[in-house]
Amino acid sequence: MIISIMAGGPECFWPDLTWYKEKTDLWVGVDRGVWSLLEKGIEPKYGFGDFDSVSEDEYEKIEQVLEEINLYSSEKDETDLEIAFNWAMGQKPSEIHILGATGGRMDHFLGNIQLLQKESVLPHHGDMDIYIVDRQNIITVKTAGSYKVTALKDKKYLSLLPVNAEVTGITLSGFKYPLDDASLEMGSTLCISNELISESGNVSFEKGILMVIRSSD
Known part of the structure; x- marks a missing residue:
């Protein structure tokens, strides 16, 4: 439902x-x-x-x-x-x-x-x-895990913001700016305005909480 x-x-x-x-x-x-x-x-x-x-x-x-x-x-x-x-x-x-x-x-x-x-x-x-x-935006929250991300025609940007003090073990594949086992501290803009380079990609992280924002200009 x-x-x-x-x-x-x-x-x-x-x-x-x-x-x-x-x-x-x-x-x-x-x-x-x-x-x-x-x-x-x-x-x-x-x-x-x-x-x-x-x-x-x-x-x-x-x-x-x-x-x-x-x-x-x-x-x-x-x-x-x-x-x-x-x-x-x-x-x-x-x-x-x-x-x-x-x-x-x-x-x-x-x-x-x-x-x-x-x-x-x-x-x-x-x-x-x-x-x-x-x-302009679709906002959601994700807890630690692995997630497939599908390209959206009208929302080309994807940003990740830490909800807690630090999110660790972040790996991004299929993105313009990939990451491998990275950490993201509260206040960091490292994961602002990323973009998929194919029809889908993957976001995974081991610990913490991320806000995920799909957006357009």
Whole structure:
């Protein structure tokens, strides 16, 4: 099952929704993200949030369409997106795609990125693909292991950023800038803007956590 979550970020940062309309099994809207989906002709099944960013008329229409609305106070210990993401994790899908989570406020953006790095989420990166996607980027997190990487026509760059203090045993094959048993410390830009030189390549590392970003100009 593929779950797509639409948060309330600016539409100018969204990816093309065509693929998501075709492949998504379950749509979830977060706060104004619910209304944004309805405006695009997509009816989410579930909604989460305090809905303080929609008008009364918009909320009435949301109530008429959604199967379930999970309404929360604006004063709480998690963001609306974190609540929706935790729920989606509990459904045990094969993939979660988070849209509308970039752009706008930097504190929200960084907080959204860190959802992928939570201690409770890290063990699931092996059996579940979790992505934050916008017009230029696909962001995910990987724990130690070996991964095949396939070329993407519209995302030629691949960057690796350490999530913890140091990632060790990094080997890259099939890339413009290969590595063999390298280490990557927090703050290093060694693995920014690499490129595949064939249809696929391989990324492996022995210890640590990496953020993987596929991007375009």
